[in-house]
Amino acid sequence: MNKQSETVRKYVLENLESGVFQPGARLPGSRKIADHLGISRPVVQSALDTLVNEGLLVSVSRSGLYVDGDWTSRRIRACIKLYTHREFLPWLGMFEKEMASAAPELHISTCCEEGTFEIVTTAVAQTRFREYVDLAPLVKSCFPDLSPFHAEQLRPFMHGERLSALPFLFSPRIVACNRRMLAEAGCSEPGPDWSIRDFADIMTKLRAHFPPERVFPWNTNAYLWMNFVLCFGGRLFCLEKPDPVCFDSPETVRALTFFRSLAAKDAPPSGREDIAHYARFAVSVLDRQLYSPIRRDFDDGFLFLPMPGVSPEHSGRSIQATELFVMRRGSVDRDLCMRIMRFLWSEKFQDHLAELRYGLPIRRSSLERAFLPGNPADAAFRDAMGRLCNEYSVSSPPLFDLVLTGISSIIAGGGEIESRLRELAAGVRVYLKYTKKEF
Secondary structure, eight states, rough: OOOHHHHHHHHHHHHHHSSSOTTOOOOOOOOHHHEEEEEEHHHHHHHHHHHHHSEEEEEEEEEEEOOOOOGGGOTTEEEEEOOSGGGGGGGGHHHHHHHHEEEEEEEEEESSSSOSEEEHHHHHHHHGGBOOOHHHHHHHHHHOTTTTTGGGGGGGGEEETTEEEEEEEOOOOOEEEHHHHHHHOOOOOOOOOOOOHHHHHHHHHHHSSSOOTTTTTOOOOHHHHHHHHHHOOOOOOOOTTSSSTTSSSHHHHHHHHHHHHTTTTTTTOOOOOHHHHGGSSSEEEHHHHGGGGGGGSOOOEEEEEEEESSGGGGGTTEEOEEEEEEEEEOOOOHHHHHHHHHHHHHHHHHHHHHTTTOOSSSSSSHHHHSSSOOHHHHHHHHHHHHEEEOOOOOOOHHHHHHHHHHHHHHHOOOSSSHHHHHHHHHHHHHHHHHHHHOO
């Protein structure tokens, strides 16, 4: 597709993304679009025809072109789908600018259900790996020497010799404590070797002194409660055991029971959209991506610690927060894929991540630049790098959705946790028995 045709294509796609062109709405005529873009009408019509062929537009005889009512379910050519809203990805501005010249055909979407390419998170990359192209040969072609990178970050996304996803930034999770609020509640400041019991004692004192909704930003998303499962020595699955289902084990039951106790009664769950207010809480769990836009709110009045544990060997363990690049099966544009991969691992982009203090860059030299000397939060993030856990230990999307949705529902609901977890675990064991699913 030539440059002018790409201009027409981008004009339509961007208006679809922004909602200017609503599903079922009639598009402006080709003459009007041609006048608006300063492109000849035959070129405009040809470009619109390709969008009809892709299923994004519908041609109605003697009436014109209309937006397909289900256009977001179509897989758009040369489209990269983001896992979250644009405002939560501070690196996106540079990425868009560079791709405009390096890959002008690339469309960036938050609306589509699937993309040719996608930016995904740890759990999605691990559970849906069968849906993605093996990137190992492309990595070898683009980066024959892996020594400049933290190549060990590839391992959690390897399945045999296959690489399902390319990580370009990662982060452990740490705990931020408001020193002033601790002192007001009569809490001694914990040290880096603190335990879950210390954490529980602090939360009890804080709740006695402050409104519960000021104590901890609680929600039922797996990225949060899974850290407490690790702190208690629990797991969701253990593939080495004859019965791999572990989320009804005593350790995991205690972890989830404790986690539910952290919720403030009658307070709505806190989500990513609430990050601007995280510094107002007495205690919060942060990854570096979450910390980046609000780091100026966490001044010297905050204490930064690793995740606590029931024992020293479980202290500091956290679920890794990762952003990764994938290419869906059935996609054939490997040249475009390699252009994107080269940029994501480039020194220019990785240094930009370091300057943003957003996550931890995969490139070693950039990672060293990412840490601010003397910054207590960065010191905590650096120390926590050695206790990362990347494994959710389940690679079946339906099973993953069942387990995580089920556990989140149990935590959010009333009733006794242990019996409900046993019920869910029994259902998962039956599911595994009759579907013969592999992890």
